Amino acid sequence: MDYYWKTNLKILICLLAIWFLVSFGFGILLSDWLDQFRIGGFKLGFWFAQQGSIYVFIILIFTYVYLMNKLDKKFSKDREEKGS
Amino acid sequence: MSVQEWTFLMVGISFAVYILIAFKSRAQSTSDFYVAGKGVNPIVNGMATAADWMSAASFLSMAGLIAFLGKDGSVYLMGWTGGYVLLALLLAPYLRKFGQFTVPDFIGERYYSNTARVVAVLCLIFISFTYIAGQMRGVGIVFSRFLEVDINLGVLIGMGIVFIYAVWGGMKGITYTQVAQYIVLIFAYLVPAIYISIIMTNNPVPQLGFGSTLVGSPEFLLDKLDKVTTDLGFTAYTENVKSKIDVFCITAALMVGTAGLPHVIVRFFTVPSFSDARKSAGYALVFIALLYTTAPAVSAFARMNLIDSIQDKEYSESPQWFQNWETIGLIAWKDKNSDGLIRYSSGNALEGVKPVYAKEKGNSGERVVLNKPDLTNENEVYIDADIIVLANPEIAKLPFWVIALVAAGGVAAALSTAAGLLITISSAISHDLLKKTFMPRITEKQELLYSRLATAFAIGVAGLFGVYPPAFVAQVVAFAFGLAASTLFPVLLLGIFSKRLNKEGAIAGMLVGLIFTAGYIIYFKFMFPELDTLDNWLFSISPEGIGFVGMLLNVSVSLIVSSLTSPPPKEVSMMVEEIRQP
Structure with missing residues (x-):
């Protein structure tokens, strides 16, 4: 139980750090600086603010789903083994 | 056929579909009525959540706002999508595991207090009615422009449709009509956007189109737009006007507010398990992002076209x-x-x-x-x-049926959100106020009857907002998000992640968050609107972003008060243990 919750918290902290970096970091605080780079017709900071951050948000949620499903499976297996 | 005939046809067909679906999925029990029997497939729920969330504001107003705000408009794009990461990671799975019907249910049980429950119900009702007022205005605009009927008649027709499927179908009926409404609204948004993107940049993907060069010119669309806006005396389209700290706080308040909105959270109570709740939030964001990544493209095209054509x-x-x-x-x-x-x-x-x-x-x-x-x-x-958004297809001279499709999409966006809000309000009244607080003896059958009556009552109030629209709709939107961020979100989050937080801390936190945020917004938006400028704001944070500060205050007060008072009873820490396990 303790192990499950601590692993969950570790995953949460990593994913939320990325969440913060792409939106508040690249989209707002570092946005003007990133604007000196370009992808196609977009300035990079502007692209993160209006497009990129949203794509990363989706990837983050599905990464969490994947990691937690794996952890859930491991946890229920451990519990079965202990029970028997 | 004329635009008007096309619009009658499209809106008429979509209404017929909604009623048919409602007829097929009637609610039989309170569980059906509140949470669709907890048997909704996570992908289906993702789609329903997207329609529930994307309101008349997202569909009709957002692209227009961004067209005029330029880069500052990013606060809405990031704010209204980033909240789903918080929901999926921090709230949805645990609240689903808890397994009750409403958001105040969790707050009442976790903080072993009916006072906390009632405070939560009041916040919920205020937030939800604020939101509904905006939906009714959206329906009114669409009807008066495209069907040339009286706004009031338009509102009445809309209310009638919602009445049929919300009162009889409850959450179950709403879920499946929202799926249909999502399909209508996303088509209605994407078709004109793709058309315009091809016309202007030869690129059929709007998300790439607004980063491409203009047809017949080597110049990038955004570069041209920057040049034209600067020439006309505006700030360049891709530059911020607002200060960094304000942009930061508004984005944060919208994100946290989104994650704390009761009508969104309750959608995740309808899936079969907690792991489905995580997955469902991911699908919801995919369906939402389809519109939210298209919107800034529509904005850039529209600003360019607008200037060119007048x-x-x-x-x-x-x-x-x-x-x-x-x-x-x-x-x-x-x-x-x-x-x-x-x-x-x-x-x-x-x-x-x-x-x-x-x-x-x-x-x-x-x-x-x-x-x-x-x-x-x-x-x-x-x-x-x-x-x-409504004028864009006309500005770009698209065929009549596209214009009619956009009208049907606007109505779908408004009705789906209104229905979700109505069911949230009615379940807070019938379940939390009547069954759990004031009339605990009523049977399930009576509770179901009361929840239908409460829905009918809420529709009546929403209809009044549509016929007599309050002049302050735009101002109160800041209110809804600010309050969700500064009252509900912190107690939900800490209720899961801290075992030590007790009833005294939660109630004190909610009250401080509520008084601070509401006070700040009322002061600048209602009492002294002339003072609502950068120089007078606290730390140069606008009323739109103050909910973030309210949230920080709520969290600090909750933690301090909790540490000075006795810890919560043993059953509560066991309950928290329980919802943290798979």
């Missing part, structure tokens, strides 16, 4: 849409220099918030505006940002 034209040569929207009262032109040419540049065209029209026509045939011109700038055009 700048320095004579009124008689102005496009048909310009005159149509002037008739509705959402566009006005005041020929400040009397040269007969339309001049659009930065600054307010008129003094006062809205144009007031005289009966007669002016020299060029325009509607005469009684407002004094604002002589500090040369801008002669007043445009309400709400018309951009």
Whole structure:
């Protein structure tokens, strides 16, 4: 139980750090600086603010789903083994 | 066929589909009524959540706002999507594991207090009614522009449809109609966007199109837009006007507020398990992102087209849409220099918030505006940002059926959100106030009856908002998000992640968050709107972003008060242990 919750918290902290970096970091605080780079017709900071951050948000949620499903499976297996 | 006939056809067919679905999925029990029997497939729920979330504001107003705000508009794009990461990671799975019917249910049980439950119900009702007022205005605009019926009749028709499927179907009926409404609204949004993207940049993907070069020119669309806006005296389209700290706080308040909105959270109570709740939030964001990544493209296209099609034209040569929207009262032109040419540049065209029209026509045939011109700038055009999405297909000269599709999409967006809000309000009344607090003896059958009555009552109130729209709709949106961020979100989050937080801490936190945030917004938006400027704001944070500060205050007060009072009873820490396990 303790192990499950601590692993969950570790995953949460990593994913939320990325969440913060792409939106508040690249989209707002570092946005003007990133604007000196370009992808196609977009300035990079502007692209993160209006497009990129949203794509990363989706990837983050599905990464969490994947990691937690794996952890859930491991946890229920451990519990079965202990029970028997 | 004319635009009007097409619109009748499209809106008529979509209404028939909604009623048919409602008829097929009637609620039999309170569990059906509140949470659709907890048997909704996570992908289906993702789609329903997307329709539930994307309101008339997302569909009709957002792209227009961004078109005029430029890069500052990113606060809505990031704010209204980033909240789903918080929901999926921090709230949805645990609240689903807890397994009750409503958000106040969790707060009441976790903080072993009916006072906490009632405070949560009050916040919920305020937030939800605020939201509904905006939906009804959306339905009114669409009906009056495209069907040329009276706004009131339009509102009544909309209410009637919602009445049928919300009262009989409950959450179950709403879920499946929302799926249909999502399909209508996303088609209605994407089709014109793809059309316009091809016309302007030859790229069929709008998300890439607004980063491409313009047809017949080597220049990138955004570069041209930057140049044109700067020439007209605006800040360049891809630059911020607002300060960094304000952009930061508004984005944070919208994100946290989104994650704390009861009508969104409750959608995740309808899936079969906690792991489905995580997955479902991911799908919801995919379906939402389809619209939210298209919106900024629509904004850039619209701003460019708008300037191209009216700048320095004579009124008689102005496009048909310009005159149509002037008739509705959402566009006005005041020929400040009397040269007969339309001049659009930065600054307010008129003094006062809205144009007031005289009966007669002016020299060029325009509607005469009684407002004094604002002589500090040369801008002669007043445009309400709400018309951009609706007018865009006309501006780009798309076929009639596309215009009709957009009208049906706008109605779908408004109705799906209104229905979700209504069910949230009615379950808070029948379940939390009646069954759990004041009338614990009623049977399930009676509770179901009361929840239907509460829904009918809430529809009545929402209808009144539609017929007599409060003038302050735009201001109160900041209110809804600010309150969700500063009251509900922190107690939900800490209720899961801290075992030590007790009843005293939670109630003190909610009250401090509520009083601070509501006080700040009321002071600047209602009592002294003339003081609502950068110099007077606390730490230069606007009322739109103050919910973030309210949330921080709530969290600190909760933790401090909890550490000074006795810890929660053993059953509560066991409950928290329980919801943290798979």
